[in-house]
Amino acid sequence: MPARGDLETILVLGSGPIVIGQACEFDYSGTQAVKALKSLGYRVVLVNSNPATIMTDPALGDATYIEPMTPTIVERIIEKERPEAILPTVGGQTALNLAVALSERGVLEKYNVELIGARIEAVHTAEDRQRFAAAMRDAGLPVCEGGFAHTVEEGEEILEKTGFPAILRPSFTLGGEGAAIAYNIEEFRDLLARGLDLSPTRQVLVERSVLGWKEFELEVMRDRADNAVVICSIENLDAMGVHTGDSITVAPAMTLTDREYQRMRDWAFAVIRAVGVETGGSNIQFAVHPQTGEMVVVEMNPRVSRSSALASKATGFPIAKIAALLAVGMTLDEIPNDITGETPASFEPTIDYVVVKIPRWDFAKFPRTGPWLDTSMKSVGEVMALGANFKEALQKALRSLDVGIAGLETAGGKIELEADRLIARLRTPTWDRIFHAREALMQGISVEEAARLTQIDPWFIEQIAQIVGCEQELSRYGVDSLPESLLRKAKSWGFSDLQIGRLIGTDEAKIRARREKLDVRPVFNQVDTCAAEFEAHTPYLYSTYATRCEANPTDRRKVLILGGGPIRIGQGIEFDDCCCQAAFALKELGIESILMNCNPETVSTDYDTADRLYFDPLTLEDVLNVVEVEKPEGVIVQFGGQTPLNLARRLEEAGVCILGTKPDAIDLAEDRERFGALINRLGIPQPENGMASSEDEALAIAERIGYPVLLRPSYVLGGRSMVIAHDPEQVTQYLRHAVKASEDRPVLIDRFLEDAVEIDVDAVCDGQRVIISGILQHVEHAGVHSGDSSAVLPPHTLTEVQIKTLKRYTRSLALAIGVHGLLNVQYAIKDREVYVLEANPRASRTVPFISKATGIAWANVAAKIMTGVSLLQQGVTREVTPDRKFVKEVVLPFNRFPEEDIILGPEMKSTGEVMGVADDLGEAFAKAELGAGRMLPEEGTVFASVNDRDKPGLIGVIKALHNLGFKVLATRGTAERLEEAGLPAEVVFKVNEGRPNVVDYIKNGSIQLVINTPLGRASRFDEVALRRAAKRHRIPTVTTIPGARALLDGIRAVRRGPLEVRCLQASQPAAN
Amino acid sequence: MRELLGRIPIFGICLGHQILALALGGKTLKLKFGHRGANHPVRHPDGGQVCITAQNHGFAVENDLPDGTAVTEINLNDHTVEGLEHRVLRAMSVQYHPEAGPGPHEASHHFRRFRELVEDSAKVTIPAAEVEIVTSKRGGKEKVQAKVNATE
Structure with missing residues (x-):
């Protein structure tokens, strides 16, 4: 059955902002779907509120809406674009829920739009567990x-x-x-x-x-001729009880017999048929009793999921693309397999290697949350590695995590735990349990015992025991006595040079030299979907220690782009977007693009993003291996965030040409002393600062520059462990409890510019000419991490003079640093003085946002600069100031961490962002808030409790809300101040003052909006209880006065009438 | 095989499929890429549902068969013959492994089909099948053709 001819326009729903549980895998699936539908000649309309996606690149779809993913807004889009069909299965749960909402509101019927890829009935059966259980019972399949x-x-x-x-x-x-x-x-x-x-x-x-049962997943595809195939089987290392997103997973399933596997496969088809998913992919989870083999169906996702992204990358089979083609009526046997080019997609991929996925957590950001894993997902990203055996894949994945470990080893030395504490650690799933399992085996606990305690299948524990055995063998040798056979075995078991070096007490370079001397070198094998049964045409490769190299490098002009590795808070999808843009730019120039990355969620690791793809860890050893085989003219490190940047200097030392801004220039911007000297020379002011290596020194510096001060360690980036201290006591606290200062790891102390306005300025520079790509003004004041602050483009309260100053400073910094490519500079304006806070000569989080707002893919421009095409040659000579207003709003993961306080601070906590765009600022704010999933109360009661500093600012906000008809509740101090200003406010008790208190009001639904700025430590406990109640009851809560003003503008806009929608293609200034 | 053809129902699997083909006058060829794996898609040459099968063979039956012998399935990867049927002689065969040990189960319907064939045969008296095998030599190559004179 060929693709349907009765459809012309198809609306694809994206997944909105990146949140825990729904990350950039849906940019990958959305992008694939849009490309697939376009290739069949359909007109593709798409909606996604997340600007940091490749999917929303205006070149991809026909009409791209960066708009809130609410039923009302999407109805406006449907009304305008009149699609005949909606594809809701490639945008995660968000898209599916949105489709259900549209159906329930009668929107689909009203505009005669058909859901393709999933019928509403099937969605309900899969998602509603009651109906699911009934459907399974009818099909004779056991459930819990x-x-x-x-x-x-x-x-x-x-x-x-x-x-x-x-x-x-x-x-x-x-x-x-x-x-x-x-x-x-x-x-x-x-x-x-x-x-x-x-x-x-x-x-x-x-x-x-079914805690302790083994957990498996099958990725199934079905077409409308009822052909069904299993794309991939996935086994969870951790038993049932740990969310699969938080589990180490392995493909293919390792511990099933063929009989067990085939039964699971039969059941999977029975499930997809019983639920009624007619076309597309589904993920079906099973639990198997470790002793009896009893099996139950756990759940199914009737859509492309995180696991399908993993399965696609693990097998080379593009599930989302095929799902889109099936949705428009094609059948599996009509669709060619891209990798072989000749065989059809109606087959089951074969894996002649082992794939391991390991999640990446950011528990350090959430100090009140324990490291325990359970059925609610907490990880923020993941890595995947391929190897010839499980041991190799596991160790490659571990070193891909970029957490300072080079394989199965413990970061920062040995785990010192007494036997009974160690046993307790084995029993409880935590993110670092695998390291405890290794430790237990080293201490002589048997494989059986470790398997029993961890409920991890003995086969996996045995593999870990083999790694431990090899470690012990290695540690008996010195670098010059290391025998070839042992070295070869260790390498084929995934040991990195760095890890072997640590075991025998030498450095990475010496092991590499020894290896090269003994000719122990990796080869690259292909991911070809068919275990070499057919010829593969897509160069998708991974390193391993086998005999035959399948890399077959070309002799074209080529450039290697290093990706960003695992997503973590502070290094998100924005960097993957930049890497993809770089690949597109190279393609446009006819230069072969080679991408290297280890993150299965991303568009960058799609086999058709770059010309060639290396799925390997981003470590010095692995990058050098790829460089050796490919011999690119240079490597791009500035797009992938910190992970590749940290390699820049060592790559350069190894003789690799770093394209664009040189490592020394990056160092000039990042080294405080060198940067301080530079801006002094340029006459650009920065807040007073100092560096302290002891408590006394810190107190003296703080005294000199005056409180409040900003404290942070010198050795971590991205706002980790950063605090604002208002008095000497807080400085002492910080140095005693949070961060120890020492000679080689000093603490940085800056004057904190209270109530300053923060600004991001982005620019591109080719060494001769600087073009300012965008200026983003933050809504929250300085002190809130730039990644957590909402922001406005173009700036909404800056003067012409200030903007000129910002541009002048940025231009002189770009040229003085020697930027070839992207530059981001952060500024603060306090009392009309512009201070520079930091300069980042690399891609930053702001790049995709500014690109979408200005209609120019700046990372693309920068990549061309790096290969020697000047701005003039590219025709990029004018700065673009959009005539519309663009608001960035962030999404915070506090719902995953119920113990945490929602206050914003210098430590970044957000996982994603949305864009609100409109002609009017208030409307743009409203859209940004809606996009971030926050309701804007149009009427009702506002509760206010703010600190003394914020009281003057609050009055204006409350006055406006009062005029809009809001009733006002406040704590005593705040209420008194409002009364003085002539505003009626009813006093309510704080939590510790009596009942009914403010939490009772929240629980009773009598409060629709909370304005609460932190009062300081004294009432901290009280406030936390308040904010936690508000969070639990989903009451919009603002914790800053500028945030409240923005929200007020949004409320006004919503009350004015329906929000207008416009696609990017219609609203952008022509790119120059 | 020729002795048995037409007298009793026959179900050939793998080598049995090739023997049946040869007995019916077909030929086999060596494949450039042998079929090895539990993931091979087969389907009726005119369309219909795809079946994933376990295969392990380096030769295949040539898709040039005497009249009366129908190709029931082909491999979708290289379009080689995967299944045959001769209705009159009540013979059927598949090149792959529907017994699925190891392998996917979805081709198990062939056993039901064969059972039906056996049961139908039991109901009617077996016609005195007159199978005449004609061999001829042309250009040094032996040509075998089955001439069926069976009455329906």
């Missing part, structure tokens, strides 16, 4: 015992069937949000109440625990 609770009482009845521990899963939440395990009745009631609250349908599944 349990039932659905709509109230706590109902839950307690079900509990009698399931017993403890009981699993709770709220319906229709993404990434297992709110899922939890209850071990006692008190905990059960508490967790159930929270789960009911989180579920949009107020429904929670209470289930028999």
Whole structure:
């Protein structure tokens, strides 16, 4: 059946901002789907509120809407674009939920739009656990015992069937949000109440625990001729009880017999047919009892998922692309397999290697949250590695994490734990349990015992034991006595040179030299979907220690682009977007683009983004291996964030040409002393600062420059462990408890510019000419990490003179640093003085946002500069100031970390961003807020409690809200100040003042908006309780006065009438 | 095989498929890339549902068969013959492994099909099948053709 001819325009729904559980894998799937539909000649309209996506590159779709993904807004888009069909299966849970909402509101019917890829009925059957369980029972497939609770009482009845521990899963939440395990009745009631609250349908599944059972996933595709194939099997190393997104996973499944696997495969087809997913991909999860082999169906996702992105990268089979083609009526046997070019997609990929995925967490950002893993996903990113065996893939994945480990080893030395504490650590799943398993085996705990304690299959523990055995063998030798056979074995088991060096007490370079002397070198093998049964035409490669190299490098002019590695807070999808733009730029210039990255979620690791793809860790050793085989004319390190930048100097020392801004220039901008001297010379002011290597020194410096001061360690980037100290006591606290200062690791102290306005200025420079690409003014004042602040482009309150100054400073910095490519400079304006805070001669988080706003892909321009094409030659000679307003708003992951306070500070916590665009600033704010998932109350009651410094600022906001008809509640101090200003405010108790207090009001639904700025430590406990209640009840809460003003503008805009939508293609100034 | 053809129902698997083809007058050829794996898609040459099968063979039956012998399945990767049927002689065969040990189960319907064939045969008295094998030599090559005189 060929593609449907009755459709002309198709609306593709994206997944919105990056959040935990829904990351850039949906940019990958969305991008693939848009490309696939375009290739069949359809007109593609797409909506995604996230500007930091390749999917929203205006060159990709026909009409690209960066608009909030709410039913109302999408209805406006449908009204305008009149698509015949909507594809909701490539944008994660967000897209699916949106499709359900559109259907329920009658929008689909009204505009006669068809859902393709998933019928509403099938979505309901898959997502509504009650219907799912019934469908499974009808198909004769076992599921977990349990039932659905709509109230706590109902839950307690079900509990009698399931017993403890009981699993709770709220319906229709993404990434297992709110899922939890209850071990006692008190905990059960508490967790159930929270789960009911989180579920949009107020429904929670209470289930028999299958904790400790082995967990498997199958990726299944089905077409409308009822052909069904399994693309990939995935085994979770961690047993049931750890969310699959937080589990180390392996493909293919390693511990199933063929009989068990085939039964699972049969069931998977039965599930997809029973649920009624007619076309597309689904992910089906199974639990298998480790002893009896009893198997149950756990759940299914009727859409492209995180696991399907992983399966696509693991096999080379592009699930999202094929899903899009199936959705428009093609069948699997009509679609060619891109990799072989000749065979059809109606086959099951074969894997002649092992794939390991390891999640990457950011627990350090959330100090109140323990390191425990459970059924609610907490990881922010992931890495994948391929190897000839499990040991190799595991160790390659571990060193890909970029957390200072070079394989299965413990960062920062040995784990020193007594035997019983170690055993406790083995029992409880944590992010670092695998290191404890290694330690336990080293201490002589048997494989069986370790397997029993961890509930990890003995086969995996045995593999770890083999690695431990090899470590012990290695440590008996010196670098010159290291025998070839042992070195070869260690390398084929994934040991890195750095790791072997640490084991035998020497450095990485000596091991590399020894290896080269003994001719122990890696080769590159192809990911070809068919285990070499057919010829593969797509160069998608991974390194391994085998005999035959399949790299076959070309003799074209070529450039290697290093990707960003795992997503983490502070290094997100923005950098992948830049890497992809670089690949596109090279293609345009006819230069072969080679991408190297280890993140399976990304567009950069799609086999058709760059000309060639190396899926390998971003370490010095691995990059040098690729450079040796490819011999590129240069390497681009400035697009992938810190991971590749950290390699720049060592690559240069190894004789690799770094394209664009040179490592020394990067150092000039990052080294405080050199940078300080530079800006002095240029006459650009910066806040007073100093460097302290002891507590006394720190106090003296703070005294000299005056409080408040900003404290941070000199050796970490991205706002880690950064605080603002208002008095000597806080400085002492910081140095005693948070960060120890020493000679080689001093603490940096800056004067903190209170209430300063922060600005990001981005520019491109070719060494001769500087073009300012955009100026972003932050909404929150200095002190909130730039990555967590909402921002406006073009700046909304700066004067002409200030803007001129910012541009002048940026130009002179770009030329003085020697930037060839991108530059981002952060400034603060306080009392009309412009201070420079830092200069980043590399891609920064702001690049995709500014590119979307200005209609120029700046990373593309920068990549061309790096290959020697000047701005003049590119015709990029004018600065673009858009005539519309663009607001960036961030998305914070606090719903995943219920223990954390939601206050913004100098440490970045957001996972993603959205863009709001409109002609009017208020409207743009409103869209940004809606896009970030925050409701804007149009009426009701506002509660205010602010510190003394913020009281004058609050008055204006409250006055405006009062005029809009809002009722005002406030704590005593705030209320008095409002009364003085002639504003009526009702006093409510703080938590510790009596009942009913503000939390009671929130729980009763009597408050629609909270304005609460931190009062300081004294009332901290009180405030945390307030903000936590507001978070739990999803009451919009602003914690800064500028944030409140922005929200006010948004409320006004929403009340004015419906928000207008416009696609990028229609609103952009022509690119010059 | 020729002795048995027409007298009793026959189901050939793998080498049995090739023997049946030869017995019916077909030929085999050596494949450039042998089929090895549990992931090979087969389908009726005119379309229909795709079946994933376990295969392990380096030769295949040439798609040039005498009248009466129908190709029931082809491999979608290289379009070589994967299944044959001779209705009158009640013979069928597949080049792959529907017994699925190891391998996917979805081709197991062939066993049902064969069972039906056996049951149907039991109901009617076996016609005295008159299978005449004609061999001729042309250009040094032996040509085998099955002439079926069976009455329906």
